[in-house]
Amino acid sequence: MIKRFSWLLFAVSLLFFSSGAYANEDDTYVSEEVADEIVKDYIKKFKFDVSLEDKQDVVELYDTNDEHIGYYYELENEESYFFIVSANTDYSPVFAAGKGKIKLQELEDNEKYYFLGNTSILKSNDGSRLAKKINKGLQKKEKDIEFTIPKNREAKSIWESYTTEEASDVSTLRVDEDYLNVTRFTQWEDGVNNPASSCGPATIAAIAEYWRSKKGFDTIDGLDYFTRTEMINAVYKYHGGKSYGMSVSNVRSGLKSYINRGHTHTVSTDSFNSFSTYKYEIGRSRPLAVKFDQYFTFFEPDAEYAYDYHWTVGVGYLEDGTDKYLYIQDNGIGYTDGTWDWSKELYIDYTTNKPIITMVSLEVS
Numbered sequence: 001m002i003k004r005f006s007w008l009l010f011a012v013s014l015l016f017f018s019s020g021a022y023a024n025e026d027d028t029y030v031s032e033e034v035a036d037e038i039v040k041d042y043i044k045k046f047k048f049d050v051s052l053e054d055k056q057d058v059v060e061l062y063d064t065n066d067e068h069i070g071y072y073y074e075l076e077n078e079e080s081y082f083f084i085v086s087a088n089t090d091y092s093p094v095f096a097a098g099k100g101k102i103k104l105q106e107l108e109d110n111e112k113y114y115f116l117g118n119t120s121i122l123k124s125n126d127g128s129r130l131a132k133k134i135n136k137g138l139q140k141k142e143k144d145i146e147f148t149i150p151k152n153r154e155a156k157s158i159w160e161s162y163t164t165e166e167a168s169d170v171s172t173l174r175v176d177e178d179y180l181n182v183t184r185f186t187q188w189e190d191g192v193n194n195p196a197s198s199c200g201p202a203t204i205a206a207i208a209e210y211w212r213s214k215k216g217f218d219t220i221d222g223l224d225y226f227t228r229t230e231m232i233n234a235v236y237k238y239h240g241g242k243s244y245g246m247s248v249s250n251v252r253s254g255l256k257s258y259i260n261r262g263h264t265h266t267v268s269t270d271s272f273n274s275f276s277t278y279k280y281e282i283g284r285s286r287p288l289a290v291k292f293d294q295y296f297t298f299f300e301p302d303a304e305y306a307y308d309y310h311w312t313v314g315v316g317y318l319e320d321g322t323d324k325y326l327y328i329q330d331n332g333i334g335y336t337d338g339t340w341d342w343s344k345e346l347y348i349d350y351t352t353n354k355p356i357i358t359m360v361s362l363e364v365s
Contacts, residue, residue: 098346
């Protein structure tokens with residue numbers, strides 16, 4: 001299930017050089033010129049086949065308090081790419097980035113775009129009224145969402161690389177990364193019976209197919225037996241799909257029961273929230289199920305995350321001296337106007353989303 005009405009991804013970009021004048025006389029504000037430098041560096045980090053010169057559009061983003069919080073970048077060479085970069089040095093420079101374009105939804109005719117997290121950027125007349133509309137539609141929360149963004153305590157050290165004259169280029173930092181080639185499944189694809197609640201089944205399907213096609217367990221029923229939509233529907237119907245989404249225990253038991261349908265394997269799963277353990281699993285060529293869950297996480301700061309309640313597939317990571325990113329498949333996205341988009345692979349800032357993440361590993365023998 002995609003965050004709030006199945007739309008959202010995170011768009012923002014930050015900072016101004018200390019050697020120049022700060023916009024709005026705010027030393028935490030990030031100008032578009034500095035945001036350009038951020039995008040240039042992170043293009044190198046993420047190894048995107050594009051350059052800043054391929055910039056097609058930059059859209060200023062606002063929060064529901066009508067404060068300028070960032071920028072949405074759209075770049076295009078032979079493929080399209082997007083960046084969602086922060087406009088305040090209290091937050092991570094890049095909250096999300098990946099291939100493809102983000103749909104800018106026009107809820108009301110106005111020139112201001114509001115960022116609501118994940119891939120959700122909405123044009124509206126008034127931020128506070130927009131927040132009220134969204135909260136009115138949320139049935140699972142007892143109190144209104146305030147649409148705040150978690151601060152990153154390590155962000156200042158990242159931004160110093162752009163605000164001090166003697167600082168070294170961030171792109172020269174040693175980057176530790178890994179990536180698994182996992183077939184993408186889209187929960188919103190035509191033919192999926194319960195698209196809004198099929199993020200868990202789509203995640204299980206993608207991981208099971210990887211173990212079949214890439215790890216040599218050809219007794220697992222995969223795309224040699226099902227189409228992608230049939231596989232998602234089978235997981236949903238017989239292996240734990242729920243109208244309200246799948247819990248961590250549902251996904252763990254669903255992985256085991258699906259992989260053992262008609263056969264017997266030794267299957268073990270574990271759940272945790274550890275970037276180092278996540279890296280270890282990816283290094284062992286084992287994709288993970290990654291859950292974002294604000295609704296049932298105690299003591300989280302009720303802030304704005306990539307997703308409120310959603311399962312994704314963890315297929316990689318990137319880490320350097322300052323940043324930690326999960327590389328995930330988002331299982332596609334459904335929009336408020338009834339349209340949908342295919343599953344994307346994108347980088348999600350781990351530090352921002354850590355309070356509501358659970359990771360599920362799988363080993364088959």
